[in-house]
Amino acid sequence: MLRASFQFGKNGVLLWLLLICLPLSACSDNPIRLGFSGTLKGKYSDLGVQGRNGALLAVEDINGAGGIDGRKIEFIVRDDQNTPEGAVKADRELVAEGASVIIGHMTSSQSMAAVQGMKDSGVVYIAPTTSTPLLQGIKDNFFRVIPTLTDLSKGLAEYSVDKLGKKKLAVVWDTSNQAFSESYKKVFIEKFEEKGGNLVGEISIGKQKKTVDWQKIVDELKSMNPDAVVMVTSARDLAVFAQFCTLNKTDWTIMSSMWGYTKELVQTGGKSVEGILFVVHFAEDEPEGEYAEFRERFIKRFGWPPNFAAVFGYQAVQVFAEAVKRNGGSTKGLVAVVPGISFDDSLIGPFEINEFGDVKRNGHIVTVKDGHFVTVSKREK
Numbered sequence: 001m002l003r004a005s006f007q008f009g010k011n012g013v014l015l016w017l018l019l020i021c022l023p024l025s026a027c028s029d030n031p032i033r034l035g036f037s038g039t040l041k042g043k044y045s046d047l048g049v050q051g052r053n054g055a056l057l058a059v060e061d062i063n064g065a066g067g068i069d070g071r072k073i074e075f076i077v078r079d080d081q082n083t084p085e086g087a088v089k090a091d092r093e094l095v096a097e098g099a100s101v102i103i104g105h106m107t108s109s110q111s112m113a114a115v116q117g118m119k120d121s122g123v124v125y126i127a128p129t130t131s132t133p134l135l136q137g138i139k140d141n142f143f144r145v146i147p148t149l150t151d152l153s154k155g156l157a158e159y160s161v162d163k164l165g166k167k168k169l170a171v172v173w174d175t176s177n178q179a180f181s182e183s184y185k186k187v188f189i190e191k192f193e194e195k196g197g198n199l200v201g202e203i204s205i206g207k208q209k210k211t212v213d214w215q216k217i218v219d220e221l222k223s224m225n226p227d228a229v230v231m232v233t234s235a236r237d238l239a240v241f242a243q244f245c246t247l248n249k250t251d252w253t254i255m256s257s258m259w260g261y262t263k264e265l266v267q268t269g270g271k272s273v274e275g276i277l278f279v280v281h282f283a284e285d286e287p288e289g290e291y292a293e294f295r296e297r298f299i300k301r302f303g304w305p306p307n308f309a310a311v312f313g314y315q316a317v318q319v320f321a322e323a324v325k326r327n328g329g330s331t332k333g334l335v336a337v338v339p340g341i342s343f344d345d346s347l348i349g350p351f352e353i354n355e356f357g358d359v360k361r362n363g364h365i366v367t368v369k370d371g372h373f374v375t376v377s378k379r380e381k
Contacts, residue, residue, distance in 0.1 A: 031074035035099030038106035039082040047106040054313030084113030108132035108180035128312035143357035157191035170226035176206035181232040239269030283364040288349040
């Protein structure tokens with residue numbers, strides 16, 4: 001065999017050895033290319049920027065420890081422009097550059113567009129903050145480290161009725177992230193009415209990207225006379241709404257989806273956002289696992305504290321790295337490897353990805369107090 005191979009000459013032997021090594025990751029020290037796709041500019045960028053930074057820190061940690069089986073990760077970032085077309089365009093560029101796994105997207109609508117638009121590409125998604133139930137319970141190439149919004153929305157509705165005694169509900173929701181916001185408000189309304197409350201009206205924003213007339217919205221809400229308003233919007237929109245509520249001396253309780261649970265809320269809204277309520281999967285003041293150490297390193301690296309998107313971005317890369325290790329160093333065929341991956345000790349407590357790419361986590365009732373997010377109570381998963 002050896003004598004026959006040398007009949008090809010020197011170049012033939014090199015080609016023969018190359019062909020043998022192609023299936024074996026150990027034969028290559030080329031970097032493993034990992035993509036990231038999320039919104040990095042504009043009022044919806046708080047999730048994208050923090051998610052990217054959390055993922056980047058994870059990549060730096062892995063590379064600093066020697067990489068995956070000796071191979072470093074090359075992190076390639078694209079802005080999805082917060083549009084379905086932008087999401088697919090960004091992902092196609094990532095795939096063209098050699099990424100077979102993408103950390104993203106950070107909003108449900110862009111994930112929905114990407115999964116549909118890239119279904120024939122073979123790319124695998126590990127989403128940090130996509131929580132729409134429209135992708136739940138499906139065996140496909142989409143995985144996530146954040147649970148679906150269903151439990152959170154139900155939990156906040158139950159809390160508003162059982163603990164706060166609210167009876168009249170109004171909802172303001174952003175249609176630009178419809179896969180998330182419409183699902184969230186639907187689940188919330190159903191549970192609120194099931195508990196004996198009544199929906200007095202709802203208002204949608206985000207159509208055609210026009211500037212929102214918040215005074216008009218507050219006036220319309222006044223005519224509905226709610227005792228609770230649920231906001232399914234970005235943190236910046238939530239902050240401005242709260243300011244208009246303060247100016248108009250409204251007396252309803254403001255509640256929000258986890259979408260508004262970022263530092264931009266307090267930075268933009270100031271004292272007006274005090275008392276806003278959330279149910280979230282990550283409580284900053286009651287850290288679990290390795291979060292405290294992670295927070296210190298994140299601040300040192302990027303100059304400001306991490307939010308939930310940063311934490312889940314970091315964990316999405318951890319899932320990727322574990323899957324590649326289990327797959328012999330290859331990024332091909334990870335669809336069959338990711339289900340069942342679990343972490344007993346992670347940044348914010350244990351989690352496991354099930355056969356459909358979904359996870360479960362504990363929930364926390366959180367409010368804003370003295371400019372900080374403070375836990376009111378903890379809900380078991």
